[in-house]
Structure formats: structure tokens, C-alpha cells
Amino acid sequence: MEGICGLSDPVAPGITPGSAPGHLALFGYNPFSFAIGRGVLEAVGIDFDLQPEDVAVRGNFCTVDTNGVVVDRRAGRISTEKCIELCQIIDGMVLGNTRVIVRPVKEHRFMIVFRGGDLSPEISESDPQQTGVMPRDIAALSPEASASAAIVNRFVDRAKALLAEYLPANMILMRGFSKRPHLPNFSEIYQIKPAAIASYPMYHGLARLIGMEILETGESIEDEFATLKNSYHNYDFFFLHVKGTDAAGEDGDFGRKVSIIEQFDYALPMLLNMQPDVIVVTADHSTPATLGAHSWHPVPVLIHSKWCRTDSVTKFSESACIQGGLGRLSATQIMPLAMANALKLNKYGA
Amino acid sequence: MEGICGLSDPVAPGITPGSAPGHLALFGYNPFSFAIGRGVLEAVGIDFDLQPEDVAVRGNFCTVDTNGVVVDRRAGRISTEKCIELCQIIDGMVLGNTRVIVRPVKEHRFMIVFRGGDLSPEISESDPQQTGVMPRDIAALSPEASASAAIVNRFVDRAKALLAEYLPANMILMRGFSKRPHLPNFSEIYQIKPAAIASYPMYHGLARLIGMEILETGESIEDEFATLKNSYHNYDFFFLHVKGTDAAGEDGDFGRKVSIIEQFDYALPMLLNMQPDVIVVTADHSTPATLGAHSWHPVPVLIHSKWCRTDSVTKFSESACIQGGLGRLSATQIMPLAMANALKLNKYGA
Numbered sequence: 283m284e285g286i287c288g289l290s291d292p293v294a295p296g297i298t299p300g301s302a303p304g305h306l307a308l309f310g311y312n313p314f315s316f317a318i319g320r321g322v323l324e325a326v327g328i329d330f331d332l333q334p335e336d337v338a339v340r341g342n343f344c345t346v347d348t349n350g351v352v353v354d355r356r357a358g359r360i361s362t363e364k365c366i367e368l369c370q371i372i373d374g375m376v377l378g379n380t381r382v383i384v385r386p387v388k389e390h391r392f393m394i395v396f397r398g399g400d401l402s403p404e405i406s407e408s409d410p411q412q413t414g415v416m417p418r419d420i421a422a423l424s425p426e427a428s429a430s431a432a433i434v435n436r437f438v439d440r441a442k443a444l445l446a447e448y449l450p451a452n453m454i455l456m457r458g459f460s461k462r463p464h465l466p467n468f469s470e471i472y473q474i475k476p477a478a479i480a481s482y483p484m485y486h487g488l489a490r491l492i493g494m495e496i497l498e499t500g501e502s503i504e505d506e507f508a509t510l511k512n513s514y515h516n517y518d519f520f521f522l523h524v525k526g527t528d529a530a531g532e533d534g535d536f537g538r539k540v541s542i543i544e545q546f547d548y549a550l551p552m553l554l555n556m557q558p559d560v561i562v563v564t565a566d567h568s569t570p571a572t573l574g575a576h577s578w579h580p581v582p583v584l585i586h587s588k589w590c591r592t593d594s595v596t597k598f599s600e601s602a603c604i605q606g607g608l609g610r611l612s613a614t615q616i617m618p619l620a621m622a623n624a625l626k627l628n629k630y631g632a
Numbered sequence: 633m634e635g636i637c638g639l640s641d642p643v644a645p646g647i648t649p650g651s652a653p654g655h656l657a658l659f660g661y662n663p664f665s666f667a668i669g670r671g672v673l674e675a676v677g678i679d680f681d682l683q684p685e686d687v688a689v690r691g692n693f694c695t696v697d698t699n700g701v702v703v704d705r706r707a708g709r710i711s712t713e714k715c716i717e718l719c720q721i722i723d724g725m726v727l728g729n730t731r732v733i734v735r736p737v738k739e740h741r742f743m744i745v746f747r748g749g750d751l752s753p754e755i756s757e758s759d760p761q762q763t764g765v766m767p768r769d770i771a772a773l774s775p776e777a778s779a780s781a782a783i784v785n786r787f788v789d790r791a792k793a794l795l796a797e798y799l800p801a802n803m804i805l806m807r808g809f810s811k812r813p814h815l816p817n818f819s820e821i822y823q824i825k826p827a828a829i830a831s832y833p834m835y836h837g838l839a840r841l842i843g844m845e846i847l848e849t850g851e852s853i854e855d856e857f858a859t860l861k862n863s864y865h866n867y868d869f870f871f872l873h874v875k876g877t878d879a880a881g882e883d884g885d886f887g888r889k890v891s892i893i894e895q896f897d898y899a900l901p902m903l904l905n906m907q908p909d910v911i912v913v914t915a916d917h918s919t920p921a922t923l924g925a926h927s928w929h930p931v932p933v934l935i936h937s938k939w940c941r942t943d944s945v946t947k948f949s950e951s952a953c954i955q956g957g958l959g960r961l962s963a964t965q966i967m968p969l970a971m972a973n974a975l976k977l978n979k980y981g982a
Contacts, residue, residue: 591920591929593951607951609960611645618646622928629926630643631650631668 285561285586287595288608290616292567298578302326304566305488309468309521310617318491319403319460324393326487328385332462337396337403337430339459341384343368343451344417350453352413356390357451365392368451372441377433394456396434402427405434409455417455434459467493472621477513479506480523489521503545507552514556531569532576539571560623561586562616563598583608583616587623635911635936637945638958640966642917648928652676654916655838659818659871660967668841669753669810674743676837678735679846682812687746687753687780689809691734693718693801694767700803702763706740707801715742718801722791727783744806746784752777755784759805767805784809817843822971827863829856830873839871853895857902864906881919882926889921910973911936912966913948933958933966937973 293299293313302323303313318326321338332338343365345354360368365386373384380399386392404427408417420435422428438454445452468476470493478489479499486496495517499509503524510520526542553561564583567576582603593607604610608619621627643649643663652673653663668676671688682688693715695704710718715736723734730749736742754777758767770785772778788804795802818826820843828839829847836846845867849859853874860870876892903911914933917926932953943957954960958969971977 589920589923589927591950593954605955607954609639609954611960615645618644619928620646622646622648627646627648627928629648629650631653631663631673 284592285584285595286590286593286608287585287598287603287606288583289580289600289604289606289610290564290583290613291580291610292565292613294612295580296578298576299567300576301484301566302488304613305485306465306492307613308564308566308616309492310471310614311465311492312614316463316465318463320458321393321403321460322462324387324391324458325385325395326491327484328387328393329483329486329490330385330393330395331490332395333397334462335397335400337401337459337461339394339396339456341392341394342409342455342457343390343392343445344453344455345450346417346453350416352410352415352417352453352455354450355409355411355413355455359389360451362386362388364451365389368392368445368448371444371448372454375437375440377436380433382437390451394437396430396437399429399433401430401433403430403459403461405431405459407457407459408438409457417453420456462491465492469493472519472617473626474519475517476519476521477517478521478523479509480521480525481506482523482525485521485523485525494521503542503549504552507549511552511556527565528567528569531571532574534571534574536571559587559625560620562620564613564616566613568600580604580610583611583613585616585619585623589623589625634940634942635934635945636940636943636958637935637948637953637956638933639930639950639954639956639960640914640933640963641930641960642915642963644962645930646928648926649917650926651834651916652838654963655835656815656842657963658914658916658966659842660821660964661815661842662964666813666815668813670808671743671753671810672812672841674737674741674808675735675745676841677834678737678743679833679836679840680733680735680743680745681840682745683747684812685747685750687751687809687811689744689746689806691742691744692759692805692807693740693742693795694803694805695800696767696803700766702760702765702767702803702805704800705759705761705763705805709739710801712736712738714801715739718742718795718798721794721798722804725787725790727786730783732787740801744787746780746787749779749783751780751783753780753809753811755781755809757807757809758788759807767803770806812841815842819843822869822967822976824869824976825867826869826871827867828871828873829859830871830875831856832873832875835871835873835875844871853892853899854902857899861902861906877915878917878919881921882924884921884924886921909937909975910970912970914963914966916963918950930954930960933961933963935966935969935973939973939975 292304302318307313320340324340325332325338343357345357347353369384369386369392375382381397383395404424406421420431422431441454476494477497478494479497481501497509499506527539530539565581568579568581595602595606642654652668657663670690674690675682675688693707695707697703719734719736719742725732731747733745754774756771770781772781826844827847828844829849831851847859849856877889880889915931918929918931945952945956
């Protein structure tokens with residue numbers, strides 16, 4: 283084989299990563315230093331173009347009784363269609379200098395963005411995390427945030443009035459007020475021109491947060507490779523994301539996972555024929571079909587380049603890759619290795 | 633085999649180390665915490681005995697036209713013999729309380745040390761890094777450094793006058809004013825009495841910076857082992873440096889690299905016969921002959937001692953050592969392991 287293999291810990295041994303820290307680590311950002319708030323992640327997850335001053339928060343439609351006490355925090359998991367309809371009802375309010383943008387996510391979940399008015403995310407959550415109590419009033423957690431708390435409370439009051447007739451989704455709960463984190467620009471860090479190719483919006487959103495350009499593509503792996511081929515000479519770094527293996531793992535469907543890996547293998551010559559200086563194949567986390575969820579297990583990593591110092595690994599599996607020339611490494615080390623293999627890094631010290 | 637092997641990252645995965653950070657890491661110093669300035673490194677490289685208050689800087693002889701504009705930053709790469717001659721002309725000035733020491737390095741490059749007068753290295757560089765402009769005046773970068781800038785400017789004026797007739801080397805440029813870094817003393821850290829054996833001056837200089845004694849030796853590996861044998865009972869730690877493999881790698885000469893390793897293997901029984909408690913064999917960086925330069929690749933490491941817990945590795949190569957009992961480790965972990973294998977470290981905690 284022509285590459286060098288290893289086993290990568292996406293975040294740390296024993297830690298199961300969400301997609302955000304898993305990807306940040308792959309891009310070389312310490313996932314403990316750069317936390318992405320729940321609200322921001324919800325916005326990222328629907329590829330919403332979050333502005334630096336926006337305050338984002340995750341919303342749940344919930345059910346309250348006539349006394350205003352929460353009886354179901356998820357409003358019976360209403361359908362996504364219902365969620366879309368209800369979001370339109372509470373979207374677009376203007377409160378002072380602040381505009382409120384509401385977008386559906388899935389079932390009872392949605393995203394709220396407060397734009398304008400110099401708002402702070404330093405405010406408390408309204409979700410009481412239990413039934414039998416009232417939603418909490420939003421309170422300022424720092425002196426500068428009192429105006430923000432007042433605006434958000436006004437939004438909640440109006441939303442409650444507008445939703446009164448839509449039982450079981452007659453109220454909202456909010457968690458995770460957050461602003462877009464100050465992530466160093468990927469292109470500036472590495473002095474390259476990067477593009478992202480991914481069929482799922484979440485990965486667009488993550489790539490956009492670090493300043494990658496997003497290329498439109500189709501649903502299949504072959505579509506993604508074709509997009510790469512068409513833009514090959516316009517960029518010098520591509521992040522290409524294959525979603526299917528993770529989704530199949532989440533569904534516990536081992537056979538489908540195998541089939542998606544086979545589709546990837548079938549399409550791979552399209553990439554190899556372009557003869558890039560460096561190819562890295564790896565994952566942002568493990569999703570074992572037996573577990574049916576993200577897991578903490580380290581993931582295989584393969585680096586292919588003229589300078590990679592080939593090892594004797596002949597299979598791209600966890601058990602084979604731990605025998606590889608890279609040994610066990612942290613995911614944050616992959617980008618420096620990729621850049622080194624592209625001969626893009628200078629010597630450190632004389 | 634009787635040792636335990638692994639693969640060591642000299643600085644960090646993907647990072648190609650210069651000799652200074654590579655060696656600092658081997659000696660257990662974090663190479664990011666202890667940076668060595670360009671001027672100091674130039675002094676170290678010629679094994680100049682730099683004092684703590686000296687300000688050192690790298691000098692270039694350059695060519696200026698009649699208007700004083702730089703037309704060649706390297707004075708046509710004059711010969712080292714010419715450099716020696718010119719350094720003698722500008723060496724030895726006394727400016728107030730400061731004495732200026734000038735020593736040749738190679739071709740157009742030389743070292744300048746400003747000794748005495750309580751000088752600061754917080755001053756700007758004169759090298760404009762381009763032709764077509766005048767050399768820059770030295771300016772103070774902190775209020776305390778104004779006297780230093782004045783002294784250095786006086787030196788430049790006098791040097792220019794002295795060199796006027798030596799076209800093409802009729803002017804000097806300076807980069808990297810720096811003082812000897814405050815490196816903790818190796819002997820105090822490890823409570824051992826160390827000596828350095830190296831045929832190249834750069835490695836003397838590095839060893840001296842951390843307080844090692846330097847032993848005179850010859851050019852060959854056998855000379856170095858003989859020096860070790862003669863001083864064996866006067867020290868309890870030896871740093872023995874073999875230069876030839878690196879030089880052959882830089883020259884892209886794979887055959888010569890092999891031959892030097894064979895010379896080392898031939899001489900090795902001299903060392904083994906002394907039966908030291910611990911032997912470590914490793915490198916400060918990789919220099920693949922195919923690349924013809926230092927590289928980021930991790931390097932093999934072997935620890936030999938009664939207590940090392942022998943592994944099954946039978947070859948001292950990169951691909952064999954990653955299978956070894958040490959796995960992949962950081963170079964800064966080697967000294968603690970060596971000390972532990974010498975039973976020189978106490979238990980941590982009760």
C-alpha cells in the first residue's frame with residue numbers, strides 16, 4: 283500500500299465527540315479551547331448564516347397547562363411539518379433594535395436568532411429541564427446583559443400569546459444562548475484556499491464557521507467527487523464529507539455501513555486520478571453499528587503522499603491501523619501532518 | 633534483543649525541527665518554551681562561549697552602491713577565507729563600556745557579540761530583507777534599549793567606514809539580536825554530572841548552553857567512543873553526537889548514510905563493554921536522503937538497561953520501532969525514561 287496509517291483520538295481517549303468538536307479537532311483546532319454553544323450549533327446544523335453579533339439559542343416547542351406549568355417538554359414530539367408551520371407564526375418579530383429569526387430544525391426543535399441591538403448571550407435559560415414547574419424567566423447573568431434578558435422575555439411573552447391555540451405546542455423553552463465563537467480562520471492559519479463538499483447542512487455550517495468556502499453538491503459520494511473534480515484547480519484544500527456511514531451506524535445497520543464504504547471505494551479512483559499531493563482519509567468519530575450511536579473509540583487514519591513513509595498496513599480497519607506507522611495520535615495532529623506532507627511548513631528553529 | 637524501542641516526535645507531529653529545538657527536546661526541555669534567538673544560535677554554532685549579558689546577532693556582509701543602497705544582501709557569497717579577513721578588520725571595537733566581538737561563520741555570514749554596557753536585545757534589525765533600499769537604522773523597541781540602539785548604530789557606522797574599500801563586501805546587515813536564554817541547568821535538573829562529546833561545534837554550543845562540560849574529541853565515531861572511554865569514570869552522563877548521518881541525509885547520499893550507521897555499529901561494542909546502566913540511541917530529527925533536508929518524520933528511539941522491559945523489536949528502523957514497547961512518544965519524555973531506567977527517580981506520591 284502507498285500510505286501510512288494510524289489510529290486517531292478525535293477528542294481524547296474515552297470521550298465520545300459530538301460532530302462539532304470532532305470536526306474542529308480534524309481541522310486542527312483544540313476542541314476544548316473552542317467550544318461551540320448549543321444555540322450556535324443548532325444554527326450551524328441547518329446551515330444558517332450566523333453573523334458575529336447574533337445571539338442564537340435552541341428552542342423546543344412544549345406543552346403547558348392552564349396554569350402555565352410545563353406538562354410535556356417536547357409537545358408530544360410534533361411532526362417536522364408542524365414545527366415548520368409554528369416557526370412561521372413566531373418568526374420575524376421586531377423588538378426595539380432586535381429582529382428575531384426563527385427557523386425549524388426537526389420535530390419539536392427549532393432555532394432562534396436575535397439579531398441587532400448589541401445583545402449578550404450572558405442570560406439564563408428558560409427550560410426548567412423538568413415538568414411540573416413553570417418555564418423560567420430569563421435573567422441577566424452579567425450586568426451588561428439586562429437589556430438582552432428583557433428583550434428575550436418580551437419575545438417569550440409574545441410567542442406564548444401567538445401559540446395559545448396550538449395545543450400541544452402552546453409554549454416554547456430555550457437552552458444554550460450563545461454567540462458565534464471567535465474561531466481563527468482556517469485559510470489564514472494554513473495559508474491555503476479551502477473548500478468544503480458535504481451533502482448534509484451541519485457540515486456546511488461547521489466549515490463556514492472556520493471560513494471555508496462551501497461548494498454545492500449532490501447527495502451521493504460520486505456527486506461529491508464530481509464536485510471536487512470540477513473545482514479541483516480553484517482551491518488547494520478540500521474537505522469532503524461522507525455522511526452515510528455515520529447515519530448507518532446510528533441506525534445500527536452494519537450492512538448499510540459496509541455498502542457505503544464500498545460505494546466510497548468504488549468512487550475513490552476519481553480522486554486518485556487527480557493525483558493530489560496529500561490525501562487524508564479519516565473520521566470525526568466512531569459510530570459502531572452495534573452501539574447505534576457515536577462512541578469514544580479511536581478512528582482509523584490514512585495519510586497518502588510522496589513523503590509519508592509507507593508502512594506495512596494493508597487493510598483500513600481499526601485493528602490494522604493501530605499497527606501502522608503513525609501509531610496512535612490525536613486528531614489535532616492530522617492537519618500539521620497533512621501540511622508537512624505537502625511540504626508547506628517551514629523548519630522550526632535553526 | 634536487549635532494549636525497548638519506540639518512535640519519537642522531536643518537537644511535534646508534522647513539525648520539522650532545527651537542530652536547536654531538536655536537541656533541547658532530547659535533553660528534556662520543552663522546545664516551545666525555550667526558544668533560542670538567531671544571534672545566539674550563530675554564536676552557539678561556532679561554539680563561542682556566550683556570556684549571560686552578551687547580546688549576539690547574526691551578521692551578513694553585503695554590497696551597497698555609492699548611495700548606500702543594498703544591491704546584494706550576501707556580497708556575492710564571498711569565500712569563508714575572505715569572511716575571516718574582513719571579520720578581523722571590524723573585530724575588537726570598544727564603544728563606551730561595550731566591546732564588540734566579531735567572528736566569522738561561513739561565506740558572507742558572521743557573528744557579532746556586544747559585551748558589556750548593560751545592553752538590551754530589544755532593538756530592531758538593520759537587514760531590510762530586500763535589495764534596492766538602504767540598510768535600516770537600528771531603533772529601540774523598548775524605552776530601556778535606546779542606549780543599545782545608539783551603540784549598535786555607532787558600530788555600523790564605523791564598520792561601514794572600515795569596509796568601504798572592500799567591495800563587494802563593503803557593508804554589513806544584522807538580524808536576530810538576542811541574549812542567551814535562561815535555560816535551567818541540565819546538571820541541576822537531573823542531579824548528574826554530564827559531559828558532551830561531539831565533533832561539530834554547533835553541538836558543543838548547544839550542550840554548553842545547558843551547562844554540560846565539553847570534552848575534546850576527534851572527527852571519527854571511534855574517536856568519540858575513545859573519548860567516552862577515557863572519561864568514563866569522571867562523569868555519570870554522556871551526550872555523544874554523531875553528525876555524519878545528518879550530513880549524508882542533507883546531501884541526499886543514502887549510501888553514505890548507511891556506511892556511517894555501519895561505522896557506528898562497528899564501534900558500538902566499545903560502548904557496550906563499558907556496561908553503562910542506560911544507553912539511549914536516537915536522533916534530534918529525521919533527515920531522509922530522498923528529501924535531502926531535515927524532516928518532520930518521527931525518529932527511532934532505543935533504550936537499553938536492565939530495567940527497560942525488553943520488547944520483540946529486532947531491527948532499529950522507523951517501521952520496526954513503531955511496533956516497539958515504547959510506542960510513539962515525545963522526545964521530551966526520553967530523559968525521564970532514561971533517568972527512571974537508571975533508578976535515579978523517586979516515587980511520586982506515597
